[in-house]
Amino acid sequence: MSKLTVTIDHKKIEIPEGSTVLDAARAANVYIPTLCDDPLLEPFGACRLCVVEIEGYRGLPTACSTPATEGMIIHTSSPLVEVNRRTSMNLLLSDHPLDCQHCVANMDCDLQSVAAFVGVREQPYQGERRAYDIDESNPFYGRDLEKCILCGKCVRACDELQGRQAISFGYRGFASKITTPFDLPIWDSTCESCGRCVDMCPTAALYDKSAMKHGTHTGETRTTCPYCGVGCGLVLETRNGEIVGARGDRENSVNEGHTCVKGRYGWEYVQHPDRVKKPLVRQYLLDGKEKSKVTDRKSKDWDFVETDWDTVLNITAEKLATIRDTHGADSIGFMTSAKCLNEENYLMNKLARQVIGTNSIDHCARL
Amino acid sequence: MGSYSAIREWADKEVSQQTADKARIVIGLGTCGIAAGGNAILTAAKNTVANNDEIKAKVVSVGCIGICYKEPLLDIEIPGKPRLSYGPVTAGETKRILENVFINNEYEHKKALAVIGEDSFSDIPSWHEVPFFAPQERTVLRNCGFINPEKIEDYIANDGYAGLSRALLDMTPAQVVDETLKAGLRGRGGAGFPAGRKWNIAADNIRALRASQPELDSYGYVICNADEGDPGAFMNRSVLEGDPHSVIEGMTIAGYAIGASFGYIYCRAEYPLAIERLKLALDQAREKNLLGENILETDFSFDIKLKEGAGAFVCGEETALIASIEGLRGMPMPRPPYPAQSGLWGKPTIINNVETLNNVPVILAKGAEAWATKGTEKSKGTKTFALTGKVENTGLIEVELGMSLRKVIYEIGGGIPDGKEFKAAQTGGPSGGCLPKEQLDLPIDYEALAKAGSIMGSGGLVIMDESTCMVDVARYFLTFTQSESCGKCVPCRLGTKRMLEILTRITAGHGKIEDIALLEELAPSIRDSSLCGLGQSAPNPVLTTLKYFRDEYEAHILEGRCPAGQCKALITYSIDPATCTGCMVCMRACPTEAITGARKEIHVLDPELCTRCDTCRQVCKFDAVLVV
Ligand SMILES: Cc1cc2nc3c(=O)[nH]c(=O)nc-3n(C[C@H](O)[C@H](O)[C@H](O)COP(=O)(O)O)c2cc1C
Ligand code: SF4
Ligand code: SF4
Numbered sequence: 005m006s007k008l009t010v011t012i013d014h015k016k017i018e019i020p021e022g023s024t025v026l027d028a029a030r031a032a033n034v035y036i037p038t039l040c041d042d043p044l045l046e047p048f049g050a051c052r053l054c055v056v057e058i059e060g061y062r063g064l065p066t067a068c069s070t071p072a073t074e075g076m077i078i079h080t081s082s083p084l085v086e087v088n089r090r091t092s093m094n095l096l097l098s099d100h101p102l103d104c105q106h107c108v109a110n111m112d113c114d115l116q117s118v119a120a121f122v123g124v125r126e127q128p129y130q131g132e133r134r135a136y137d138i139d140e141s142n143p144f145y146g147r148d149l150e151k152c153i154l155c156g157k158c159v160r161a162c163d164e165l166q167g168r169q170a171i172s173f174g175y176r177g178f179a180s181k182i183t184t185p186f187d188l189p190i191w192d193s194t195c196e197s198c199g200r201c202v203d204m205c206p207t208a209a210l211y212d213k214s215a216m217k218h219g220t221h222t223g224e225t226r227t228t229c230p231y232c233g234v235g236c237g238l239v240l241e242t243r244n245g246e247i248v249g250a251r252g253d254r255e256n257s258v259n260e261g262h263t264c265v266k267g268r269y270g271w272e273y274v275q276h277p278d279r280v281k282k283p284l285v286r287q288y289l290l291d292g293k294e295k296s297k298v299t300d301r302k303s304k305d306w307d308f309v310e311t312d313w314d315t316v317l318n319i320t321a322e323k324l325a326t327i328r329d330t331h332g333a334d335s336i337g338f339m340t341s342a343k344c345l346n347e348e349n350y351l352m353n354k355l356a357r358q359v360i361g362t363n364s365i366d367h368c369a370r371l
Numbered sequence: 372m373g374s375y376s377a378i379r380e381w382a383d384k385e386v387s388q389q390t391a392d393k394a395r396i397v398i399g400l401g402t403c404g405i406a407a408g409g410n411a412i413l414t415a416a417k418n419t420v421a422n423n424d425e426i427k428a429k430v431v432s433v434g435c436i437g438i439c440y441k442e443p444l445l446d447i448e449i450p451g452k453p454r455l456s457y458g459p460v461t462a463g464e465t466k467r468i469l470e471n472v473f474i475n476n477e478y479e480h481k482k483a484l485a486v487i488g489e490d491s492f493s494d495i496p497s498w499h500e501v502p503f504f505a506p507q508e509r510t511v512l513r514n515c516g517f518i519n520p521e522k523i524e525d526y527i528a529n530d531g532y533a534g535l536s537r538a539l540l541d542m543t544p545a546q547v548v549d550e551t552l553k554a555g556l557r558g559r560g561g562a563g564f565p566a567g568r569k570w571n572i573a574a575d576n577i578r579a580l581r582a583s584q585p586e587l588d589s590y591g592y593v594i595c596n597a598d599e600g601d602p603g604a605f606m607n608r609s610v611l612e613g614d615p616h617s618v619i620e621g622m623t624i625a626g627y628a629i630g631a632s633f634g635y636i637y638c639r640a641e642y643p644l645a646i647e648r649l650k651l652a653l654d655q656a657r658e659k660n661l662l663g664e665n666i667l668e669t670d671f672s673f674d675i676k677l678k679e680g681a682g683a684f685v686c687g688e689e690t691a692l693i694a695s696i697e698g699l700r701g702m703p704m705p706r707p708p709y710p711a712q713s714g715l716w717g718k719p720t721i722i723n724n725v726e727t728l729n730n731v732p733v734i735l736a737k738g739a740e741a742w743a744t745k746g747t748e749k750s751k752g753t754k755t756f757a758l759t760g761k762v763e764n765t766g767l768i769e770v771e772l773g774m775s776l777r778k779v780i781y782e783i784g785g786g787i788p789d790g791k792e793f794k795a796a797q798t799g800g801p802s803g804g805c806l807p808k809e810q811l812d813l814p815i816d817y818e819a820l821a822k823a824g825s826i827m828g829s830g831g832l833v834i835m836d837e838s839t840c841m842v843d844v845a846r847y848f849l850t851f852t853q854s855e856s857c858g859k860c861v862p863c864r865l866g867t868k869r870m871l872e873i874l875t876r877i878t879a880g881h882g883k884i885e886d887i888a889l890l891e892e893l894a895p896s897i898r899d900s901s902l903c904g905l906g907q908s909a910p911n912p913v914l915t916t917l918k919y920f921r922d923e924y925e926a927h928i929l930e931g932r933c934p935a936g937q938c939k940a941l942i943t944y945s946i947d948p949a950t951c952t953g954c955m956v957c958m959r960a961c962p963t964e965a966i967t968g969a970r971k972e973i974h975v976l977d978p979e980l981c982t983r984c985d986t987c988r989q990v991c992k993f994d995a996v997l998v999v
Contacts (some may be wrong), residue, residue: 052861091897098869129893172700
């Protein structure tokens with residue numbers, strides 16, 4: 005790819021052709037605040053916080069949407085930029101509930117950190133604030149649109165990344181709002197609860213309900229989602245040794261931060277008391293007794309007991325062999341799982357057709 | 372039907388047959404004419420003709436001629452005689468005038484307005500002498516009010532499609548672009564960007580696309596912006612209603628110039644008559660092979676689809692308009708990429724205003740030089756304006772660019788009614804600014820208006836007199852821009868809201884002197900950091916009123932006084948004992964019984980009960996109601 009050179013705050017930097025001014029700034033380690041930009045989304049130009057001055061350009065172009073061109077000279081913190089950025093930030097805050105200490109996004113809020121960078125010190129523009137009821141219809145996340153800054157990230161994540169288009173901008177002017185079709189509760193929309201919008205939301209306008217129960221998480225563990233063979237990367241958020249949240253791992257090239265509802269919200273089973281953590285087998289099998297002989301189902305013979313993998317696999321293999329020898333291979337069928345990798349499914353296929361000798365094998369994804 | 376000359380011959384024949392043997396009775400049925408009662412006049416004329424064997428005339432309807440303050444209009448054309456115009460007429464007058472003219476050969480009537488044509492009739496002035504028309508130059512409105520917009524032959528017989536014919540048969544696409552560049556035609560939709568430059572960029576991009584992907588169905592588009600969302604503006608509507616073919620021809624020429632084979636007209640759904648006439652015109656053009664496959668037997672094919680917009684002001688912004696055509700919410704996107712690079716469905720697209728496109732056939736038919744004789748060095752040609760507000764003559768006008776505001780207001784507009792004083796002229800609608808009397812000699816051109824803090828805009832021109840409160844005017848326009856903001860970007864969505872709140876509190880008498888500083892801080896920021904033209908221009912009414920009428924702001928805030936006597940919270944009504952005659956009219960009219968008195972006794976107004984509805988002042992024949 006061909007390269008071009010731009011000067012950003014007196015630093016010369018070489019960047020690939022096709023970069024935006026914001027890409028250039030990031031490459032040059034120059035911080036430009038943004039609230040509506042995300043590298044995974046198309047430029048949108050809504051928050052106006054990334055305005056810069058570019059020599060030879062009229063007005064204040066936004067870094068997120070302006071393509072960098074050869075020889076461009078960019079100033080990211082001229083007095084004009086600072087003034088306009090501060091006005092925009094002051095305006096945003098004039099329509100925001102300023103109760104950060106009680107907010108679920110406290111210390112994890114882009115609005116807070118950008119406001120800190122811009123340096124707002126007073127509240128010059130006081131006036132009406134939007135008032136909405138919180139939409140709690142979705143079991144996994146809530147929508148507190150009084151905190152929404154209309155950056156449109158959720159709308160674009162839903163459209164560009166998840167392809168659902170469950171939400172969009174509605175109404176006009178001050179009354180503008182992120183809405184579902186007909187402004188119904190989110191649970192009545194086509195939302196699949198993938199949670200990408202929540203993940204992208206720079207404020208607590210969209211929040212995980214689980215996060216309401218405790219303060220910030222203290223640990224993070226990167227892992228792979230156990231639900232299916234795609235193998236999405238997850239970041240499990242923990243506190244006191246317990247999982248308190250999960251999100252897609254942006255560093256993982258499989259899913260680039262994306263997950264489905266199960267990966268993102270279906271983690272409570274991990275620490276559920278009923279969860280089976282070791283193989284279980286009935287006592288009579290361990291004892292090598294015949295099933296037909298242990299008729300009292302209330303007896304200890306029928307209890308499940310914990311054991312190790314080798315034991316249960318041996319028992320299973322023996323039983324399968326016996327059934328095949330007594331009743332023929334076609335008396336056995338295999339059902340494999342979408343949780344398995346392709347390789348594992350392939351091996352199941354081999355086991356069914358070549359070891360056992362039956363063609364009766366199917367997969368749960370075909371149900 | 373094939374060549375242009377054959378089509379032209381057919382049209383001339385049709386039109387001469389229309390006019391040769393039969394007189395025509397012409398009723399202006401633009402939306403304005405209809406609103407003023409034009410349909411009743413049409414019925415009256417038809418009935419009169421049907422009931423009188425001696426009146427041998429055909430009753431036809433045309434678009435708006437522009438003289439709105441005299442609607443409804445009745446025009447009479449008798450073969451061999453110039454056209455006569457009467458207005459405003461009632462149904463009864465229509466009958467009498469027709470009988471007088473056709474049976475008694477008597478043309479005089481108190482409603483006679485003008486003679487349109489070379490001859491003159493005794494005392495009726497020629498229309499070139501009527502002050503409303505005399506200073507005007509009609510290029511854009513060349514056909515409006517003269518041809519029947521529902522008949523393509525009328526358009527063709529008036530040189531219609533001659534420009535297209537010349538472009539297709541005698542010129543290469545590049546020559547057409549050059550001709551437009553040479554004419555210096557600038558966009559009439561607001562920003563004044565040279566049309567030829569835009570076409571050039573699009574043509575280059577389309578050529579590049581064609582070279583790299585030779586198999587595409589479509590390489591680019593021509594969009595006619597007929598959204599016309601400014602409150603009070605109706606220039607584009609009048610053109611579409613009165614001369615739809617001019618726009619279709621302009622688009623087709625533009626399509627040829629840039630190498631596009633498809634166009635859209637984006638017209639607001641609130642213009643049902645324009646839409647109806649456009650649909651009819653499109654069908655007629657297709658039937659005559661002036662649109663569709665192999666136009667005028669050439670290799671060039673072009674067709675146009677009409678797209679109705681739901682009437683959001685922001686959908687006039689080009690990227691929002693494109694989104695709207697694509698079925699998305701009308702929300703502007705950052706530029707670049709400009710539509711000429713990547714527009715509708717990702718293809719190079721030019722968007723031009725109705726009036727820009729309407730000029731194109733003239734440039735092509737007459738040549739750039741002939742067209743460009745009018746106007747100034749940098750602002751060529753003519754421009755239409757919707758002249759409204761506190762002027763004697765309101766209506767649709769067209770003037771040579773460079774004419775002074777004074778001439779427009781005092782000659783064409785006939786000055787300020789009721790002996791009041793001029794206070795301000797608002798150009799450019801909600802995106803424009805208010806210019807004070809010191810700027811009356813400002814020439815109307817793009818640069819001069821911008822320098823004075825306003826814009827040309829699409830042609831709204833509202834005249835205000837001394838009874839207009841400038842703070843309230845700013846508040847009015849901000850109410851509009853705030854409610855029409857698409858909500859996308861922070862400075863526009865929230866900045867206009869905060870400015871509106873500040874202006875509202877000043878007009879309500881709760882303003883603080885710091886509010887002026889807040890406005891002065893907000894306005895430039897909103898202008899400089901908004902995404903699209905709506906937000907960028909929304910502060911203009913505030914900036915210009917602050918610049919030219921700061922004293923009014925200060926009077927509201929510091930003295931608790933509205934100098935124009937408009938802001939209800941800041942005025943009190945009373946009855947002047949010296950002039951009150953005790954006629955009891957105001958007392959009876961007051962809806963809240965705030966006025967007491969008896970016959971021939973001086974009346975008294977109770978300010979506690981008064982709601983400042985202004986009824987008493989309006990009904991008092993002796994100017995005895997005082998407002999301070
Ligand atoms: C908020 C907004 C509203 C606009 N409305 C219109 C409109 O109603 N008609 C129009 O022709 N241009 C309108 N424009 C200007 C268009 O974006 C565009 O510049 C114009 O159609 C280009 O055509 P022209 O070069 O022929 O003027 C609007 C611009 C903005 C920012
Ligand atoms: S809900 Fe969050 S992500 Fe969506 S627009 Fe509002 S602030 Fe942005
Ligand atoms: S300036 Fe206003 S109308 Fe334009 S994009 Fe921003 S919010 Fe929308």
